[in-house]
Amino acid sequence: MVSIMxxxxxxxxTGATLATIKFYLREGLLHVGERSAPNxxxxxxxxxxxxxxxxALTDVGGLSVAEAKRVIDAIDSDLPxxxxxxxxxxxxxxxxxxESVDAEALNTVDSAIAGWGCGPEDPGRLAAARVxxxxxxxxQGADSGWFARYAEAARLVAEADLDLVESRSxxxxxxxxxxxxxxxxxxxxxxxxxxxxxxxxxxxxxDPGRK
Amino acid sequence: MVSIMxxxxxxxxTGATLATIKFYLREGLLHVGERSAPNxxxxxxxxxxxxxxxxALTDVGGLSVAEAKRVIDAIDSDLPxxxxxxxxxxxxxxxxxxESVDAEALNTVDSAIAGWGCGPEDPGRLAAARVxxxxxxxxQGADSGWFARYAEAARLVAEADLDLVESRSxxxxxxxxxxxxxxxxxxxxxxxxxxxxxxxxxxxxxDPGRK
Numbered sequence: 001m002v003s004i005m006x007x008x009x010x011x012x013x014t015g016a017t018l019a020t021i022k023f024y025l026r027e028g029l030l031h032v033g034e035r036s037a038p039n040x041x042x043x044x045x046x047x048x049x050x051x052x053x054x055x056a057l058t059d060v061g062g063l064s065v066a067e068a069k070r071v072i073d074a075i076d077s078d079l080p081x082x083x084x085x086x087x088x089x090x091x092x093x094x095x096x097x098x099e100s101v102d103a104e105a106l107n108t109v110d111s112a113i114a115g116w117g118c119g120p121e122d123p124g125r126l127a128a129a130r131v132x133x134x135x136x137x138x139x140q141g142a143d144s145g146w147f148a149r150y151a152e153a154a155r156l157v158a159e160a161d162l163d164l165v166e167s168r169s170x171x172x173x174x175x176x177x178x179x180x181x182x183x184x185x186x187x188x189x190x191x192x193x194x195x196x197x198x199x200x201x202x203x204x205x206x207d208p209g210r211k
Numbered sequence: 212m213v214s215i216m217x218x219x220x221x222x223x224x225t226g227a228t229l230a231t232i233k234f235y236l237r238e239g240l241l242h243v244g245e246r247s248a249p250n251x252x253x254x255x256x257x258x259x260x261x262x263x264x265x266x267a268l269t270d271v272g273g274l275s276v277a278e279a280k281r282v283i284d285a286i287d288s289d290l291p292x293x294x295x296x297x298x299x300x301x302x303x304x305x306x307x308x309x310e311s312v313d314a315e316a317l318n319t320v321d322s323a324i325a326g327w328g329c330g331p332e333d334p335g336r337l338a339a340a341r342v343x344x345x346x347x348x349x350x351q352g353a354d355s356g357w358f359a360r361y362a363e364a365a366r367l368v369a370e371a372d373l374d375l376v377e378s379r380s381x382x383x384x385x386x387x388x389x390x391x392x393x394x395x396x397x398x399x400x401x402x403x404x405x406x407x408x409x410x411x412x413x414x415x416x417x418d419p420g421r422k
């Protein structure tokens with residue numbers, strides 16, 4: 001694999017257009033390359049990775065460039081991991097007004113996440129309560145068993161996320177994994193849930209294609 | 212709770228504007244009310260539930276009205292549950308071109324979901340492989356342990372989903388739960404994962420607010 005390249009090669013390697021790369025450089029999302037001539041710079045593998053990370057944030061995570069910048073800045077600034085997680089999470093989470101969720105929904109969530117030590121303003125708690133409200137309004141009862149099983153699975157996934165982060169060496173690499181994992185983890189889980197549902201449905205109800 | 216209401220009361224009860232309700236009626240997303248006078252119809256709890264379901268599909272699931280219609284039609288047409296799942300899933304999933312994912316990413320996914328019996332065109336499998344590719348490109352190694360733990364959690368959640376569906380009486384109610392659960396389940400899991408990450412991060416690394 002090429003490890004030192006011109007901007008045109010960086011474009012070819014990543015699939016990002018020259019205009020996009022120059023935009024990332026201008027906005028400070030991408031570190032400037034090493035100057036090799038008055039009007040030329042060279043780039044390396046770190047630039048390739050960073051471009052793919054930006055794309056993951058914007059294309060998969062749906063972040064705006066300004067939000068991606070905030071998350072990237074968190075990686076580059078050696079913040080404590082707890083803060084890096086907070087910033088990555090808040091970037092990919094909708095802000096929920098605590099007043100917009102009702103006490104019944106909050107109670108359902110609090111029962112499911114009892115013992116986690118989440119504060120009343122925890123964004124995940126509020127977002128989960130909003131889903132519970134939508135679920136109830138769509139005529140689906142408050143199935144505390146279903147919520148509790150989701151919470152248990154979420155706990156397992158979060159532990160896997162944290163173990164993955166711990167396996168990285170150095171704060172910058174850990175923060176990168178926090179950011180990429182937070183954004184791509186949602187998409188990964190949703191995809192695997194689809195496959196698992198398909199597998200379980202066929203096992204329980206049979207394959208409609210074979211009827 | 213009011214169980215028979217005029218369209219204005221239906222609007223008040225659901226928060227949907229009169230224009231929106233008339234649009235849903237015209238597009239066939241909502242069953243017409245019972246005619247009570249030449250120019251008046253009455254609506255019931257089923258209409259309230261249906262409006263909230265449409266909103267869950269469009270606002271939370273991000274479906275277009277045309278996609279929501281396709282999903283709603285699946286509920287109204289007594290399809291086998293396997294088909295209802297397929298339709299709900301395909302509505303909330305991006306279509307992935309099998310040619311766009313590489314063999315290495317597919318292998319990673321196949322190892323994680325071994326024994327599930329998913330076919331090569333399974334949309335969840337392809338979507339998961341795309342995430343694996345994005346993950347690798349963003350400089351994150353192929354962490355088969357992380358993927359496997361996600362797969363195991365997804366299996367638990369899918370079983371919870373199917374148990375929830377089975378708890379409903381009648382095919383129409385089951386299909387409603389399939390649709391609502393498929394769409395809202397992603398949002399619920401993502402929210403709970405945020406809370407679980409926050410809880411695990413504080414437990415492992417301490418609370419930055421208390422430093």
